[in-house]
Amino acid sequence: MRHIALLTLAFSLGGCAMGSLFISYPSQMAPVKQALSSQTPLAPLGDLAKEIDSQDGLLYAQEAGRVAQVGGDFSASKSYYQAAIAAYNRFDDKATVSVSGIGASAGSLVLNDNVIPYRGPGFERVMLHQYQALNYLMQREFDGALVEVRRANELQDLEQKRYAKSKDSVKAMANGTVDAEMDRLGREAGSVTSSFMNAYSYYTTGLLHELLGEENDAYIDYRKAAQIFPGNPFLEQDLVRLAKKLAMPQYDEFKSRFGDAKLPEANDGEVILLLERGFVPEKRAITVPFTIHDNWQTVSLPTYGGSYGQLPPATISGLKTPLTTATIANIDALAITALKEDLPMLLVRQAARVYAKSELTRSVESQSKKQRNDFDGAAIAMQIFNVVSEQADLRSWLTLPRQAQIARQYLPQGEYRLSIGGQSHAVQVQAGAATLVWGIDTGNNIRFYSINIKK
Amino acid sequence: MKHFKLIFILAASLGLGACQSKVEYGDATEVETVNENFGSTDLQAITSKMVDSMLTFPPVVAITAKERPIIFVDKIKNKTSEHIDTESVTDSISNKLLRSGKFRFIDMTKVDTVRKQLDYQNNSGMVDPSTAIQFGRQIGAQYMLYGNLSSIVKQEGSTKDVYYKVTMRLMDLQTGLIEWSDEKEIRKTKSKSFLGM
Numbered sequence: 001m002r003h004i005a006l007l008t009l010a011f012s013l014g015g016c017a018m019g020s021l022f023i024s025y026p027s028q029m030a031p032v033k034q035a036l037s038s039q040t041p042l043a044p045l046g047d048l049a050k051e052i053d054s055q056d057g058l059l060y061a062q063e064a065g066r067v068a069q070v071g072g073d074f075s076a077s078k079s080y081y082q083a084a085i086a087a088y089n090r091f092d093d094k095a096t097v098s099v100s101g102i103g104a105s106a107g108s109l110v111l112n113d114n115v116i117p118y119r120g121p122g123f124e125r126v127m128l129h130q131y132q133a134l135n136y137l138m139q140r141e142f143d144g145a146l147v148e149v150r151r152a153n154e155l156q157d158l159e160q161k162r163y164a165k166s167k168d169s170v171k172a173m174a175n176g177t178v179d180a181e182m183d184r185l186g187r188e189a190g191s192v193t194s195s196f197m198n199a200y201s202y203y204t205t206g207l208l209h210e211l212l213g214e215e216n217d218a219y220i221d222y223r224k225a226a227q228i229f230p231g232n233p234f235l236e237q238d239l240v241r242l243a244k245k246l247a248m249p250q251y252d253e254f255k256s257r258f259g260d261a262k263l264p265e266a267n268d269g270e271v272i273l274l275l276e277r278g279f280v281p282e283k284r285a286i287t288v289p290f291t292i293h294d295n296w297q298t299v300s301l302p303t304y305g306g307s308y309g310q311l312p313p314a315t316i317s318g319l320k321t322p323l324t325t326a327t328i329a330n331i332d333a334l335a336i337t338a339l340k341e342d343l344p345m346l347l348v349r350q351a352a353r354v355y356a357k358s359e360l361t362r363s364v365e366s367q368s369k370k371q372r373n374d375f376d377g378a379a380i381a382m383q384i385f386n387v388v389s390e391q392a393d394l395r396s397w398l399t400l401p402r403q404a405q406i407a408r409q410y411l412p413q414g415e416y417r418l419s420i421g422g423q424s425h426a427v428q429v430q431a432g433a434a435t436l437v438w439g440i441d442t443g444n445n446i447r448f449y450s451i452n453i454k455k
Numbered sequence: 456m457k458h459f460k461l462i463f464i465l466a467a468s469l470g471l472g473a474c475q476s477k478v479e480y481g482d483a484t485e486v487e488t489v490n491e492n493f494g495s496t497d498l499q500a501i502t503s504k505m506v507d508s509m510l511t512f513p514p515v516v517a518i519t520a521k522e523r524p525i526i527f528v529d530k531i532k533n534k535t536s537e538h539i540d541t542e543s544v545t546d547s548i549s550n551k552l553l554r555s556g557k558f559r560f561i562d563m564t565k566v567d568t569v570r571k572q573l574d575y576q577n578n579s580g581m582v583d584p585s586t587a588i589q590f591g592r593q594i595g596a597q598y599m600l601y602g603n604l605s606s607i608v609k610q611e612g613s614t615k616d617v618y619y620k621v622t623m624r625l626m627d628l629q630t631g632l633i634e635w636s637d638e639k640e641i642r643k644t645k646s647k648s649f650l651g652m
Contacts, residue, residue: 092615092647093490093647094647094651095647095648095649095650095651096613096647096648096649096650097649097650097651098650098651099651143532143533144538146534147533147535147536147537147538150534150535150536151536151537153536154536154608154610158610
């Protein structure tokens with residue numbers, strides 16, 4: 001009787017999070033990702049949107065927003081992202097110790113971590129605003145785009161503050177230094193700044209500031225991006241150019257390090273390419289079975305498997321001269337670091353859960369039956385429940401790209417046909433204007449979206 | 456039995472979450488503190504400060520003593536990190552200024568609609584030419600009212616501080632001189648509660 005009550009409780013607690021409670025999140029998302037690289041990217045939107053009211057609404061809103069965005073429906077994407085932003089704000093407003101939070105933690109003790117409502121790591125939240133800014137930009141709502149950019153900047157500052165205490169490279173960022181040596185040392189120590197700070201976000205916010213006429217703000221963001229991800233030639237050029245234009249004190253230093261700024265000719269426009277490639281890797285579960293007091297138990301922890309090799313740069317033809325993209329951020333590295341930082345709390349909850357589940361089993365098992373070596377249905381049912389319900393928390397924003405690359409070029413005004421690996425896109429270049437081309441490579445095809453902005 | 460108690464407490468705490476909701480009317484000028492975002496109280500505070508300041512500024516009093524100057528309102532530029540309808544702020548301000556009886560306004564947001572209407576009256580052949588309003592009879596504005604709304608947001612632990620500053624200016628279009636300028640500052644601090652639902 002007692003164990004039935006316990007099971008009922010466990011299920012009712014999980015009721016809202018049924019989505020990823022027993023079916024792993026990556027396998028739920030597999031068809032969505034498949035659709036994104038097919039000709040009907042928007043097909044799974046309906047199913048995703050239905051889940052926005054669930055416990056993990058935040059996660060599904062992020063995915064739905066991204067799916068709509070990749071498919072080119074920017075206004076739908078905007079409203080999905082809005083739902084995700086609202087969900088984050090609700091989390092912010094929540095009391096430090098809340099009844100619903102305790103309920104979820106209690107649920108996670110008897111079931112698994114999937115009962116806890118999803119809340120993404122810092123970099124996902126920044127990317128949400130970065131993508132929302134691009135939605136506004138693509139719809140030519142420039143004021144709205146700048147609002148999102150500033151919101152992203154605020155969140156980036158929070159992230160920066162979080163790391164500034166422990167990491168020297170981030171401390172240097174606050175002083176506005178672009179220090180390549182620090183990063184070289186970091187790479188050897190296996191703790192590069194780019195594995196916990198997102199240079200792509202800083203580059204996008206900087207780019208939007210620049211395109212919409214706030215060059216001073218752009219310079220600040222570019223400088224931070226260059227500190228996080230040194231060695232990107234396009235970013236270095238941006239820095240020298242803006243330092244020269246704004247007569248910044250760092251101009252001489254940047255000039256000697258990166259070469260002098262190349263400026264456009266009278267009839268030149270500019271093509272700026274943001275290229276997002278692949279999908280961020282999925283979490284995988286490691287499951288270890290063992291026995292406590294002769295009863296079977298398992299622990300199941302999320303991890304990222306194997307090594308994810310570098311994606312090669314893309315070659316762009318059809319512009320003035322062939323152009324090779326340069327990486328600005330590895331989102332996979334950010335995801336791995338985010339999981340690493342979560343692990344201590346995860347282990348604490350895992351230990352508590354193993355204890356709780358083993359006590360539950362002992363409370364239902366009959367000592368007399370055990371002594372007589374009889375069939376104890378209750379104890380066996382409880383053990384089966386324990387093993388089945390022990391599912392690693394594999395949730396993360398899976399439609400994010402794995403890597404972001406950039407390229408920029410000045411070229412005379414006119415019509416061009418930009419092409420990457422056989423996929424092409426017509427771009428119009430106007431003198432004195434910038435053409436932002438946003439390419440999203442989902443494996444089988446690359447989708448291009450572009451917008452002309454008069455500077 | 457111990458477990459039953461635990462289950463009961465958990466179930467009860469979950470059940471508490473389902474409180475019923477209701478709708479009621481409130482006072483539109485009531486102080487609103489639902490959250491730290493830009494809200495109606497901020498809008499009202501900005502409007503009343505700006506209108507009072509402008510109507511009592513001695514040079515502006517001198518300008519409006521003999522005639523009702525014509526103003527056009529440029530938008531207030533939103534430089535905050537929130538999506539704020541700044542047109543609503545300028546609407547409130549121009550509304551109050553107009554109601555004071557000291558200024559006249561030109562609405563730049565309706566120029567296209569007016570042009571369409573005049574085009575219809577003059578060129579469609581549907582309207583009696585003697586009653587059609589001619590192009591080029593409108594009166595030009597003498598002054599421009601414009602402004603900026605910016606914010607500084609700081610967050611540390613469970614405290615969030617939001618500071619808003621609105622600056623507004625009145626420019627004489629002929630001379631380019633700023634005839635009036637003022638700013639309104641608003642500070643809001645939110646501290647997250649430790650215990651809650």
